[in-house]
Amino acid sequence: MTTDLLVKELVDKNGKCRNSLMPILQGIVQKEHYLSEEAMLAVARELDLSAADVYGTASFYTFLDTVPRGQNIIRVCKTITCHMKGKDEIVNAICNHLKIKVGETTHDKKYTLLTANCLGWCHKGPVMLVNDDVYPDLTPDKALEIIQTYGKEE
Amino acid sequence: MNKYLVNLKINNMPISVEEGTTILDAARQLNLRIPTLCHHPDLSVAGNCRVCVVEVKGARLLAASCATPVSEGMEVFTNSEKVRIARKHIVELLLTEHNADCTKCFKSGNCELQDLATEYRIGDHVFLDIVKPQSKIQDISSPSIVKDDSKCIRCQRCVRTCDELQGLTALAVTNKGDHQKISTFLNKPLNDVVCSTCGQCINRCPTGALTEHTNIEEVWNAIYDPSKFAVVQTAPATRIALGEDLGLTPGERVTGKMVSALKRLGFNKVLDTDFTADLTIMEEGTELLTRLKKILVEKDDSVKLPMMTSCSPGWIKFQEHMYPDLLENLSTCKSPQQMFGALAKTYYAEKINIKAQDMIVVSIMPCVAKKFECERSEMRDSGYQDVDFVLTTRELAMMIKQAGIDFNHIEEEHYDSILGESTGAAVIFGATGGVMEAALRTAYEIVTGREVPFTNLNIQPVRGMDGIKEASIKIKNVKPEWSFLEGVDLNVAIANGLANARKLMEKVKSGEANYHFIEIMGCPGGCLGGGGQPIPTSPEIRKKRAEAIYSEDANMPIRKSHENPEVVEVYEQFLGEPLGHKSHDLLHTHYRPRKRY
Numbered sequence: 001m002t003t004d005l006l007v008k009e010l011v012d013k014n015g016k017c018r019n020s021l022m023p024i025l026q027g028i029v030q031k032e033h034y035l036s037e038e039a040m041l042a043v044a045r046e047l048d049l050s051a052a053d054v055y056g057t058a059s060f061y062t063f064l065d066t067v068p069r070g071q072n073i074i075r076v077c078k079t080i081t082c083h084m085k086g087k088d089e090i091v092n093a094i095c096n097h098l099k100i101k102v103g104e105t106t107h108d109k110k111y112t113l114l115t116a117n118c119l120g121w122c123h124k125g126p127v128m129l130v131n132d133d134v135y136p137d138l139t140p141d142k143a144l145e146i147i148q149t150y151g152k153e154e
Numbered sequence: 155m156n157k158y159l160v161n162l163k164i165n166n167m168p169i170s171v172e173e174g175t176t177i178l179d180a181a182r183q184l185n186l187r188i189p190t191l192c193h194h195p196d197l198s199v200a201g202n203c204r205v206c207v208v209e210v211k212g213a214r215l216l217a218a219s220c221a222t223p224v225s226e227g228m229e230v231f232t233n234s235e236k237v238r239i240a241r242k243h244i245v246e247l248l249l250t251e252h253n254a255d256c257t258k259c260f261k262s263g264n265c266e267l268q269d270l271a272t273e274y275r276i277g278d279h280v281f282l283d284i285v286k287p288q289s290k291i292q293d294i295s296s297p298s299i300v301k302d303d304s305k306c307i308r309c310q311r312c313v314r315t316c317d318e319l320q321g322l323t324a325l326a327v328t329n330k331g332d333h334q335k336i337s338t339f340l341n342k343p344l345n346d347v348v349c350s351t352c353g354q355c356i357n358r359c360p361t362g363a364l365t366e367h368t369n370i371e372e373v374w375n376a377i378y379d380p381s382k383f384a385v386v387q388t389a390p391a392t393r394i395a396l397g398e399d400l401g402l403t404p405g406e407r408v409t410g411k412m413v414s415a416l417k418r419l420g421f422n423k424v425l426d427t428d429f430t431a432d433l434t435i436m437e438e439g440t441e442l443l444t445r446l447k448k449i450l451v452e453k454d455d456s457v458k459l460p461m462m463t464s465c466s467p468g469w470i471k472f473q474e475h476m477y478p479d480l481l482e483n484l485s486t487c488k489s490p491q492q493m494f495g496a497l498a499k500t501y502y503a504e505k506i507n508i509k510a511q512d513m514i515v516v517s518i519m520p521c522v523a524k525k526f527e528c529e530r531s532e533m534r535d536s537g538y539q540d541v542d543f544v545l546t547t548r549e550l551a552m553m554i555k556q557a558g559i560d561f562n563h564i565e566e567e568h569y570d571s572i573l574g575e576s577t578g579a580a581v582i583f584g585a586t587g588g589v590m591e592a593a594l595r596t597a598y599e600i601v602t603g604r605e606v607p608f609t610n611l612n613i614q615p616v617r618g619m620d621g622i623k624e625a626s627i628k629i630k631n632v633k634p635e636w637s638f639l640e641g642v643d644l645n646v647a648i649a650n651g652l653a654n655a656r657k658l659m660e661k662v663k664s665g666e667a668n669y670h671f672i673e674i675m676g677c678p679g680g681c682l683g684g685g686g687q688p689i690p691t692s693p694e695i696r697k698k699r700a701e702a703i704y705s706e707d708a709n710m711p712i713r714k715s716h717e718n719p720e721v722v723e724v725y726e727q728f729l730g731e732p733l734g735h736k737s738h739d740l741l742h743t744h745y746r747p748r749k750r751y
């Protein structure tokens with residue numbers, strides 16, 4: 001489906017008012033993994049907002065990406081509790097395994113590695129999020145195992 | 155509806171104010187100034203900078219006075235120890251994130267942040283300097299505006315201006331936390347986005363983060379270059395505002411002093427855009443009557459009504475972006491600045507025996523969009539760039555200071571001739587409704603042979619600061635050649651500020667409104683509130699400037715454009731007739747659609 005059509009569909013579903021902006025942006029990210037320039041322009045057009053306004057909202061939310069992302073987005077919590085519980089080792093293990101740095105996407109576009117602020121699972125840190133799923137109590141090995149299960153899909 | 159009065163004490167002084175008044179405004183009534191940064195009288199309340207904090211007895215936290223309404227029995231302290239310390243810390247914190255190189259900053263001397271820092275004697279930094287180096291890269295893509303994020307305090311006055319007053323939202327708050335910044339769509343250069351170049355954000359930015367793209371040095375070079383003949387033109391609204399930047403109060407008319415100062419700066423000739431404002435009326439008035447005739451008599455639907463004025467380049471660029479399907483409604487007349495440039499390098503150059511390539515035309519404008527306009531490829535009909543450089547009223551004030559001219563004590567002088575003669579109709583171009591009034595004074599007389607039926611030619615219904623004005627004028631007892639206009643109610647509308655223009659355009663598009671002629675000025679209040687005018691601006695200041703404009707008009711010996719002797723002469727000797735062949739080549743233009751998103 002083209003981006004334009006996707007946006008139209010989401011607008012039909014969520015309505016044309018400004019309050020629909022968030023669900024529409026989320027809907028696009030779900031399908032396309034990020035908000036392309038084209039997608040943001042289409043949203044601006046459909047909702048009669050300025051493009052800068054749409055970009056302002058998109059750039060505010062960590063989970064609304066405005067640069068291309070892989071099919072699976074890994075976010076390791078970087079906030080203090082997880083940090084003290086060894087998030088660096090988790091991040092390093094993933095970096096070595098996928099051969100990317102934080103913020104990058106693998107060549108095959110399967111994975112993007114990011115960090116996130118506190119995910120609310122501090123008591124079970126270190127924690128990571130893969131797409132919408134939370135994985136607490138991580139060790140480096142456990143993290144790599146989990147990541148591999150995502151690579152196998154599709 | 156009667157408002158309740160609320161009694162409170164500020165710094166132990168009792169006062170009663172209307173319910174809903176903010177502490178800030180109540181304090182002002184007691185002649186107490188509380189410093190502000192994010193607050194602006196033209197904009198909604200944001201309450202994000204916190205420099206306006208005050209202590210309210212009984213409250214645990216300090217309150218932002220711009221965002222807190224008064225309440226009965228309230229006791230407020232605007233300068234307690236707690237307040238002073240907090241305010242000083244806030245300014246210090248702002249400075250840690252601020253590239254405070256005042257000596258190199260265009261805004262120095264008229265900067266609200268600098269004033270506060272000086273007032274509180276902020277010295278050695280208590281906090282670390284955390285200005286991000288990448289924020290120091292200025293966006294100079296726009297011919298009108300320079301954006302320097304390292305000077306931005308994120309007060310969001312620009313964002314609210316562009317949204318609330320100008321209806322464009324070219325700027326938005328993006329990212330968050332310490333990455334928060336004011337940015338265009340995807341951080342694109344200002345020149346590549348839907349920005350009208352109106353400069354209203356510049357007028358409301360409290361710091362040097364948004365300033366005009368200055369051309370002062372180029373103009374000095376032109377003046378000093380012996381091989382160049384430097385001609386300057388001054389827009390209507392400059393003469394009633396320039397004084398504000400040179401120590402005078404708003405509303406003082408300084409026409410003669412300005413002319414004299416320009417001569418002392420070294421311009422070879424000091425001429426007047428008001429002359430081409432009169433010429434615009436001849437062309438635009440004729441164009442309106444021609445359109446009416448084509449539609450009403452010849453049933454020719456290739457021409458469009460309502461016809462819309464085209465003097466305001468910020469409005470033109472807005473329309474090109476936002477309503478490209480209404481471009482044919484725009485009058486094809488160039489703005490007075492561009493008509494002047496085109497005539498200066500043809501008709502005038504010939505008359506004074508100077509080669510066009512040796513002439514430099516400089517404009518003094520209340521506007522930064524004119525800087526964009528003069529660089530448009532459409533504006534080269536003389537064979538050269540018709541207007542070489544545009545300076546804002548503010549830049550002219552800087553040059554006058556640089557030259558050491560004691561503005562307040564210089565003799566008044568007259569504009570040079572030719573291209574220096576003008577009428578009262580021209581000077582009111584500087585106020586919202588003025589072009590409409592000037593056009594009606596001339597068009598009504600052409601059609602009926604009589605003056606407009608308003609006392610002293612003052613067409614009150616089109617005056618005033620309302621965002622949108624409407625009027626209807628009955629045309630009666632016309633001359634035989636205009637019989638098709640007998641009994642017609644000429645419906646006109648006027649908008650100032652692009653958010654109002656947008657409302658009006660929606661009405662036109664939906665067919666809800668039935669106007670013949672629309673005047674739009676891109677800036678609030680018209681050019682007198684232009685993006686190149688002295689800072690600060692406020693509704694009161696603009697009202698004073700408008701009063702000055704109308705008294706300038708009332709004091710002119712000639713008050714109708716078609717009676718300007720130099721205008722009559724330029725038609726006799728050069729142009730032939732309005733909308734004639736030469737006019738078409740030099741004084742008219744076309745527009746181009748631009749992307750809205």
Ligand code: SF4
Nearest residue numbers: 255256259265361362
């Ligand atoms: S913005 Fe104001 S405080 Fe900052 S460098 Fe410029 S003049 Fe100084």
Ligand code: SF4
Nearest residue numbers: 316349350352353355
């Ligand atoms: S110049 Fe005018 S249109 Fe452009 S960003 Fe500033 S306020 Fe908005």
Ligand code: SF4
Nearest residue numbers: 306307309310312359
């Ligand atoms: S650019 Fe100026 S007006 Fe806009 S947020 Fe920054 S300091 Fe405030």
Ligand code: FES
Nearest residue numbers: 077082118119121
């Ligand atoms: S610190 Fe990591 S989940 Fe809270």
Ligand code: FES
Nearest residue numbers: 192203204206220
């Ligand atoms: S002026 Fe009141 S919070 Fe900024």
